[in-house]
Amino acid sequence: MNELLLAAQLIQDEVLTKGWRFCFIGGLALQRWGEPRFTRDVDVTLMAGFGNEEVYIDALLASFPARIENARQFALINRVLLLKTEAGVGVDIALGALPFEESAVSRASYFEYAQNFKLFTCSAEDLIVMKAFASRPQDWVDVEGILIRQGERLDRDYIFEYLEPLCVAKEDPEIIKRLKRLMQNH
Numbered sequence: 001m002n003e004l005l006l007a008a009q010l011i012q013d014e015v016l017t018k019g020w021r022f023c024f025i026g027g028l029a030l031q032r033w034g035e036p037r038f039t040r041d042v043d044v045t046l047m048a049g050f051g052n053e054e055v056y057i058d059a060l061l062a063s064f065p066a067r068i069e070n071a072r073q074f075a076l077i078n079r080v081l082l083l084k085t086e087a088g089v090g091v092d093i094a095l096g097a098l099p100f101e102e103s104a105v106s107r108a109s110y111f112e113y114a115q116n117f118k119l120f121t122c123s124a125e126d127l128i129v130m131k132a133f134a135s136r137p138q139d140w141v142d143v144e145g146i147l148i149r150q151g152e153r154l155d156r157d158y159i160f161e162y163l164e165p166l167c168v169a170k171e172d173p174e175i176i177k178r179l180k181r182l183m184q185n186h
Contacts, residue, residue, distance in 0.1 A: 004028070007089035008042045008119050014063055020056070021047040023108035024121045025094070025130055032111045033124040035145030041090035045122070047105050048095040056095065057081055064091065100129065100162045124150045129163045132179050135172070143179065147186035156183065 008028055015022045023029075027039025048056045057075045060083060067082040067090055068074060075081040075095065083091040096105065104126035110118040122130070124146055131139040131146075147154070160176070167175045 003085075003087050003089050004039065004042065005113055005117065005119075007085040007087065007091060009117070010064075010085055011042060011044060011091055011093075012119060014060070015044075015046060018059065021105050022120065023105050024119050025104070025127065026092075028119060029121040029127045030142055030145070031113070032121050033127055033146050034142055034149055037142075041092055044091065044093045045096045045101050045105060046093050047102065048097060050097045053079070053095050060093065067091075100126075100166065103162065104130075124153075125155050125159050126162075128154070128159050128179075129166070132159075132163055132175050133166050133170070135175050135178075140178070140182075144182055144186070147182060151186060 008024060012022075012024075023045055024043065025045050026041075026043030027037065028042060030036065030039070046056060053076060054072075057072055060081055061072060064083040064085065066072075067084045071082055075093075079095040079097075081093040081095065083093065085091065094101070096102070104122045107123045107126060108120050109123070111121050112118050128143055128146055131143045159179075163179070164176060167173060
């Protein structure tokens with residue numbers, strides 16, 4: 001098994017032991033729903049809520065080394081805890097609190113990446129929302145791959161229900177227009 005999957009397993013075991021709610025997002029989820037591509041790190045949404053982030057941050061820093069100096073302060077400001085495993089695999093833990101993140105974690109499910117090896121990943125729809133919202137060139141390639149592989153199985157109403165308010169907050173209506181154009185082609 002590769003180092004990335006082993007790192008994900010370590011994180012999953014840690015958060016499950018603590019009874020925390022989470023799901024894998026990013027490249028690991030993309031391997032399930034879209035066109036797999038090389039990814040160097042493990043991305044996780046961890047439901048931390050607002051006001052109690054220190055409990056999660058401190059517990060994770062006690063179990064995994066930080067990837068940057070002042071990781072605790074960085075996480076409190078940016079809501080992303082940057083860790084690494086002992087093997088050096090990067091782990092980005094988004095401290096979730098928004099209704100969309102709550103929904104994504106609630107809708108997540110297990111996927112078997114290898115025999116008897118399952119990881120809890122977000123849904124295809126939630127991954128599209130995250131990728132479209134990030135709106136980097138690679139994210140749009142990833143969105144198109146998900147659209148190609150998942151096609152009509154996608155709940156398009158759900159995607160726009162959550163993506164539209166995020167784009168309003170970001171003041172970027174072009175994201176919605178671009179996603180609608182992509183969906184027309186797939």
